[in-house]
Amino acid sequence: MVHSPGIPDNLFLRGKVPMTKEEIRTVTLAKGRIGLKSVVYDIGSGTGSLTVEAALLAREGQVFALEREEEGVKLTKTNVQRFGLENVQVIQAEAPQGMAELPPARCIFIGGSGGKLEEILQVCQKKLAPGGRLVLNAITLETLWQAVQFMEANGFAEVETVSLTVARLNKVGRSHMWNGLNPVYIICGTKPEELEGEGEGK
């Protein structure tokens, strides 16, 4: 059986939807500090690769995958089935829509925000249980900037921002050549215990 984390990219169905690369996904997941019974949101689930890995870790918890595009919703569902997971609910919605009715979260991943990052962050703030983790992937300066500012302004603890640049060595003829991928920013933090929130998740 496949064991999370670190599922190779080629085990996911991906269609034409861009997929977070394996190494980025693995580090992102780790920053979430998911527990066995955690409630997890995956905002902008795309292919569902992170959803799947999160669900394998939160085996006795629940993962809610939000995705606005129909193709992404289908792909996420297909990948969830492929790994035989029963603790995932895939919701077609444009966040922050669809978040209000969810149970408090232990961990929220934001992979895509469709231009509504500010609203999404506000709702995350409410839904996240004290001590819960907020983890964003950013490829634009704007998202990086907004995420850092939000965490600092809202008193998040353990705020950490890393840039990850992956290059892959390819064999070309008899030589080996690096193929550099674009840097991805991971911004994460912990909602302080004393802050108010609806959450009580594990």
Place this chain on the structure above:
Amino acid sequence: MVHSPGIPDNLFLRGKVPMTKEEIRTVTLAKGRIGLKSVVYDIGSGTGSLTVEAALLAREGQVFALEREEEGVKLTKTNVQRFGLENVQVIQAEAPQGMAELPPARCIFIGGSGGKLEEILQVCQKKLAPGGRLVLNAITLETLWQAVQFMEANGFAEVETVSLTVARLNKVGRSHMWNGLNPVYIICGTKPEELEGEGEGK
């Protein structure tokens, strides 16, 4: 309880021994594709941070940590205890010494080789079960080169080499500044099923 992978660096005791950074450790671990019952070697365990994470994944398996320096041995043992792990055996030895008597491995990590990489790789080749994973961390060109050549020359499958460059955003006064860490190479591959080996591990 702490849940592997992705244990933050500051939860490990580290002394003066250099520790693989969190992000590198997480990706390295993922490349190992450790199973619940896997037998894992960690060659050059250093602080034991990777040993700990591997043992949390191979909960019903066994991890053998080899380390030649006494300080590293002590630190590995301390960190193993700190996480309450009982499936780890720490061995003070300069690899490849101490490897012959171990059971076949499902996954071998090489973090340090003390200048004996070639000999170590030869023994790994023998001890690794067919389908097993060999994963190296390299910071020198020489190790990178030797590892790539070894995998290619010995018919390893799924050979993959990535370079990972992490930068961390620090707050300096009212500004944010990147602090770039050194690139680390991760070289990994799968021992082909048809190759001979002693191994039969899960």
Place this chain on the structure above:
Amino acid sequence: MVHSPGIPDNLFLRGKVPMTKEEIRTVTLAKGRIGLKSVVYDIGSGTGSLTVEAALLAREGQVFALEREEEGVKLTKTNVQRFGLENVQVIQAEAPQGMAELPPARCIFIGGSGGKLEEILQVCQKKLAPGGRLVLNAITLETLWQAVQFMEANGFAEVETVSLTVARLNKVGRSHMWNGLNPVYIICGTKPEELEGEGEGK
């Protein structure tokens, strides 16, 4: 005689003032597109290494180096003398102070802003000749962000932002190891011909 650009770092006196590394300096300089008779400002000249290289290119022009710290002023003067340059004027001032009385500039480099970037950019905008080049080095997100926004908001042409990450291979024992330096951002653009300005420089 030393020939600009590409003066090795070790030919400059540097004291305790941090110096832009050779590779960054060279690219920064190139983005300035300095002409033989150009008027150049170097805001925050530090050790004066960029000042020297700029003055070697603008051999029949003039370079104004602004620096607020006394040690930087001394170092800049020393390095200018060391290279026998007579087309440099070193001014101890905290920019934008000291800029108003200077002749219009063909090229302005901003290496340090002491927290007054916005004011400095406003004055640069006025002093820069149409078609002139504005080139910033940034190591903080804030400076990067402000510079990009300023150029876009003020209709600069050929706006270009690059991140440069240099790693240096060191020999350690018999191995070679990369030492990664921090990424530096270079933001540059051209003041549009039709914009008003005092400038008329060559």
Place this chain on the structure above:
Amino acid sequence: MVHSPGIPDNLFLRGKVPMTKEEIRTVTLAKGRIGLKSVVYDIGSGTGSLTVEAALLAREGQVFALEREEEGVKLTKTNVQRFGLENVQVIQAEAPQGMAELPPARCIFIGGSGGKLEEILQVCQKKLAPGGRLVLNAITLETLWQAVQFMEANGFAEVETVSLTVARLNKVGRSHMWNGLNPVYIICGTKPEELEGEGEGK
């Protein structure tokens, strides 16, 4: 008049031949420490962009551009003409062929080796004047490795190897996103004065 170095990429005609990017070219050029009267070789001139910049620096010297492909030869010639240069000789030859008859060099750039790097390096060693500079661009591990080994084995001084990773910020909609280019290695060194050589160049 365009002033070397730092000619923007778009001022060169490039056809389908890959061109060294501006930032890499600028740093490479700087490492060559070209003098006003230097004799320079550009091995594997490609589009001739480096040739042009070298010739602008060695205004009273001579640049020999060697290129085996006809398209590269044409492009190099066109770009040399475009900048009105008369101190360049373009030679269609597969190096090391065509190098024997050239005058001793002050500076040799190797941008492409067509698989004959070892032979080329041997001839460079002979043709380079004592104190002359050898500068290679490498994108493969193999070339990096061979170049480093060659310089060390042949007693070159000031041997320096840097890796340069450039990312370019692009505007996508209302956001800014980095586009990472592949890392390029620059290996350079100085032929020791006491070593034998034919050379006597300036």
